[in-house]
Amino acid sequence: GAVVSQHPSRVICKSGTSVKIECRSLDFQATTMFWYRQFPKKSLMLMATSNEGSKATYEQGVEKDKFLINHASLTLSTLTVTSAHPEDSSFYICSARTSGGMRGTDTQYFGPGTRLTVL
Amino acid sequence: DAKTTQPPSMDCAEGRAANLPCNHSTISGNEYVYWYRQIHSQGPQYIIHGLKNNETNEMASLIITEDRKSSTLILPHATLRDTAVYYCIVRGDSGGSNYKLTFGKGTLLTVNP
Numbered sequence: 001g002a003v004v005s006q007h008p009s010r011v012i013c014k015s016g017t018s019v020k021i022e023c024r025s026l027d028f029q030a031t032t033m034f035w036y037r038q039f040p041k042k043s044l045m046l047m048a049t050s051n052e053g054s055k056a057t058y059e060q061g062v063e064k065d066k067f068l069i070n071h072a073s074l075t076l077s078t079l080t081v082t083s084a085h086p087e088d089s090s091f092y093i094c095s096a097r098t099s100g101g102m103r104g105t106d107t108q109y110f111g112p113g114t115r116l117t118v119l
Numbered sequence: 120d121a122k123t124t125q126p127p128s129m130d131c132a133e134g135r136a137a138n139l140p141c142n143h144s145t146i147s148g149n150e151y152v153y154w155y156r157q158i159h160s161q162g163p164q165y166i167i168h169g170l171k172n173n174e175t176n177e178m179a180s181l182i183i184t185e186d187r188k189s190s191t192l193i194l195p196h197a198t199l200r201d202t203a204v205y206y207c208i209v210r211g212d213s214g215g216s217n218y219k220l221t222f223g224k225g226t227l228l229t230v231n232p
Contacts (some may be wrong), residue, residue: 044163
């Protein structure tokens with residue numbers, strides 16, 4: 001399957017600081033990337049959909065000014081958690097969608113996740 | 120909300136086949152069935168997907184009932200490394216809200232030695 005990487009894998013920061021997480025599709029181009037968040041013992045929750053060269057679409061309840069998303073190229077999307085607070089501590093996972101020639105054959109591949117801890 | 124129903128947990132003996140059921144009785148004609156799994160503290164891993172025909176790849180087989188209201192993921196020879204949460208997801212093939220992967224609670228499969 002296609003490979004998606006994330007950096008960093010783990011970050012600890014102080015409350016009030018900003019943290020940037022990178023998501024890269026290593027062996028394919030992704031016009032669409034997704035950002036998810038997962039709290040302990042919970043399922044993944046979609047935060048936003050990121051399209052290359054355009055503004056991200058945020059899910060209801062997700063603050064766009066707090067979670068800044070940039071999708072500047074077909075292989076890179078970044079998520080910046082601004083003014084992080086302890087309640088932002090979570091497992092952040094990105095996903096990139098391949099573009100398939102046939103209907104329904106495109107697939108989302110996920111990165112390994114970034115564990116954010118805000119002190 | 121997730122459009123699928125899965126048992127919260129299952130156990131399987133190492134080396135035996137693991138059969139994970141999924142109900143998706145409200146599936147639409149243009150929606151595919153996708154399976155992912157998530158090993159603890161990792162990102163989800165794509166397993167397989169299908170529309171109406173049974174599918175097989177190097178990881179698993181997907182059996183979809185003729186009415187498409189349910190499916191079964193089969194891991195033919197489960198190993199300890201297959202212990203994970205398995206997610207069954209229905210997703211449309213066109214733009215709109217049904218094109219997103221919406222994760223439910225999944226099934227925690229525990230493979231025992």
